[in-house]
Amino acid sequence: MVVSSGMVRSASCILSMAAFLLLTAPLLQLCTGHQGPSDLPGKIAVVGAGVGGSAVTYFLHQQFGPQVQIDVYEADRIGGRLATLTVNNQLYESGSPSIHSLNLHMQDFVKLLGLRHRRDVPGKSAIFNGDQLVLEETDWYLLNLFRLWWHYGISFLRLQMWVEEVMEKFMRIYKYQAHEYAFSSIEELLRSLGGEHFVNMTQKSVAESLLGVGVTQRFIDDVISAVIKANYGQSVAIPALVGAMSLAGAQGNMWAVEGGNKLVCSGLLKMTKANVLHAKVKAISLHSSEKKPLYEVLYDQEGALGSEFYDLVIVAAPLHKTGYAISFRNFQPPLQLPIDSYHRVVSSIVHGYLNSSYFGFTDPKLFPFSSILSTDSPDSFYHSLENLCPINVTVGFRRKPPQEAAVWRVLSPRPLERRELKTLFKSYYSVQVIEWQAFPSYGSTGSSRTLPPIILHDGLYYSSGVEWAATSVEMSAVAAKNVALLAFNRWFELTEKIDQQDLLHKLKTEL
Numbered sequence: 210m211v212v213s214s215g216m217v218r219s220a221s222c223i224l225s226m227a228a229f230l231l232l233t234a235p236l237l238q239l240c241t242g243h244q245g246p247s248d249l250p251g252k253i254a255v256v257g258a259g260v261g262g263s264a265v266t267y268f269l270h271q272q273f274g275p276q277v278q279i280d281v282y283e284a285d286r287i288g289g290r291l292a293t294l295t296v297n298n299q300l301y302e303s304g305s306p307s308i309h310s311l312n313l314h315m316q317d318f319v320k321l322l323g324l325r326h327r328r329d330v331p332g333k334s335a336i337f338n339g340d341q342l343v344l345e346e347t348d349w350y351l352l353n354l355f356r357l358w359w360h361y362g363i364s365f366l367r368l369q370m371w372v373e374e375v376m377e378k379f380m381r382i383y384k385y386q387a388h389e390y391a392f393s394s395i396e397e398l399l400r401s402l403g404g405e406h407f408v409n410m411t412q413k414s415v416a417e418s419l420l421g422v423g424v425t426q427r428f429i430d431d432v433i434s435a436v437i438k439a440n441y442g443q444s445v446a447i448p449a450l451v452g453a454m455s456l457a458g459a460q461g462n463m464w465a466v467e468g469g470n471k472l473v474c475s476g477l478l479k480m481t482k483a484n485v486l487h488a489k490v491k492a493i494s495l496h497s498s499e500k501k502p503l504y505e506v507l508y509d510q511e512g513a514l515g516s517e518f519y520d521l522v523i524v525a526a527p528l529h530k531t532g533y534a535i536s537f538r539n540f541q542p543p544l545q546l547p548i549d550s551y552h553r554v555v556s557s558i559v560h561g562y563l564n565s566s567y568f569g570f571t572d573p574k575l576f577p578f579s580s581i582l583s584t585d586s587p588d589s590f591y592h593s594l595e596n597l598c599p600i601n602v603t604v605g606f607r608r609k610p611p612q613e614a615a616v617w618r619v620l621s622p623r624p625l626e627r628r629e630l631k632t633l634f635k636s637y638y639s640v641q642v643i644e645w646q647a648f649p650s651y652g653s654t655g656s657s658r659t660l661p662p663i664i665l666h667d668g669l670y671y672s673s674g675v676e677w678a679a680t681s682v683e684m685s686a687v688a689a690k691n692v693a694l695l696a697f698n699r700w701f702e703l704t705e706k707i708d709q710q711d712l713l714h715k716l717k718t719e720l
């Protein structure tokens with residue numbers, strides 16, 4: 210055979226290319242974090258398209274790359290508890306209205322999706338005990354401080370320090386997640402943030418914790434209980450960690466997405482090109498295979514039953530007694546998930562004239578508040594009352610003067626009776642009622658409380674259990690990133706990235 214110089218050149222070129230690929234392959238593995246497309250999961254299913262499900266889809270897409278198909282099952286509407294409704298031709302938030310400024314995943318999503326913060330429309334709050342206002346906010350910051358000090362001594366400072374300490378520790382999660390560390394249980398995640406103290410905060414009540422740092426009983430009864438009730442419809446017996454998150458929100462610095470908070474969910478799903486199926490997941494069953502297990506997702510799509518197989522399944526929907534039931538089949542031993550109950554909060558969106566005299570203002574023009582919280586008295590029929598701004602706030606927008614008809618959101622434990630509506634409103638054009646299974650029913654705290662697991666099986670994960678530690682839009686996003694990292698690290702056996710002790714110190718010395 211005649212060997213031409215051209216052939217030699219081609220052969221040596223191929224050889225050097227092969228050598229280059231051999232040499233660079235481990236480098237590529239290191240860079241991408243996995244061993245190549247053949248080792249990737251075939252398909253992933255996400256159950257739920259609220260902020261938790263949308264965020265987990267985005268983070269899974271980031272970790273595993275675009276080659277992996279992600280199917281998202283949603284039984285109702287994209288956004289879940291982020292929802293809007295129309296009043297008088299304008300849209301208003303009917304679910305979660307606000308996000309804290311330190312909620313960094315939500316801040317990132319908004320930037321990534323080219324969305325904007327809604328223009329802030331300031332308003333003042335007051336607390337009403339059924340007879341009189343026990344606390345009123347004014348336009349003057351110093352006067353507000355003076356009033357707090359006059360009534361409650363330095364309790365408000367102690368509260369602020371307590372909340373800031375919790376938030377500072379909570380913020381560590383962003384650093385851990387940026388370095389791709391994941392936690393296999395909610396307890397491990399909390400321990401990494403604030404040690405055993407953080408885990409204990411899921412067992413101890415917010416009242417007990419605050420008394421422990423010197424906040425007075427009177428401040429708890431008048432102020433803390435009203436805030437907790439307005440946020441969760443529950444009492445100061447809820448766990449301290451949930452309470453701290455809620456009280457952080459009460460200190461201001463809240464924002465919302467221009468055009469509606471749910472735009473984050475639809476935006477993330479679109480960006481990741483997820484395959485969204487409008488279907489109710491009925492069951493997840495295990496099918497063993499030689500290597501890794503396979504999961505069959507059985508669903509109901511407008512009455513027609515269907516099923517698909519997946520390597521990984523993430524349940525990003527709270528499993529509770531009044532939710533869509535999902536049965537887990539063929540697992541040995543059977544999967545025993547604590548199916549607890551969720552707390553009902555009824556949201557009545559009322560377009561009408563406020564009855565300001567009920568709150569002690571016979572002249573409606575003098576009523577200065579945009580929100581009223583109710584103290585936790587047994588005869589109080591509502592949790593809070595808030596004047597709503599539409600989801601699109603134009604530059605010239607102003608709140609309606611109190612003597613004009615406006616849109617109000619009343620949160621209550623049950624649908625309001627006509628006479629209760631008549632107590633709060635002189636008259637109204639419309640009332641729209643949404644019953645939310647809003648938050649876990651925290652009940653009374655005690656050392657026996659166990660938090661739900663994150664890993665249900667090798668490739669089956671549950672992200673919504675985090676709500677039993679603390680519930681908010683951002684907690685769902687934090688849990689979503691943790692589950693995506695956990696699934697990825699476990700898939701590629703990156704055990705050094707899971708449940709690492711003393712991460713804070715480790716990251717300081719690594720940097």
Ligand SMILES: Cc1cc2nc3c(=O)[nH]c(=O)nc-3n(C[C@H](O)[C@H](O)[C@H](O)COP(=O)(O)OP(=O)(O)OC[C@H]3O[C@@H](n4cnc5c(N)ncnc54)[C@H](O)[C@@H]3O)c2cc1C
Nearest residue numbers: 257259260261284289290305307490526533647681682685
């Ligand atoms: C009235 C109200 C006010 C709130 N205010 C605030 C606030 O101001 N700030 C804040 O941070 N948080 C607030 N929250 C809490 C916040 O809305 C939730 O923590 C957050 O939206 C939860 O998101 P998620 O995706 O985890 O769950 P969800 O939003 O509940 O999403 C779960 C999704 O899964 C779907 N699903 C369930 N089961 C199945 C199934 N079997 N098959 C297919 N799909 C299924 C559901 O339809 C739903 O869309 C509020 C909540 C309510 C109700």
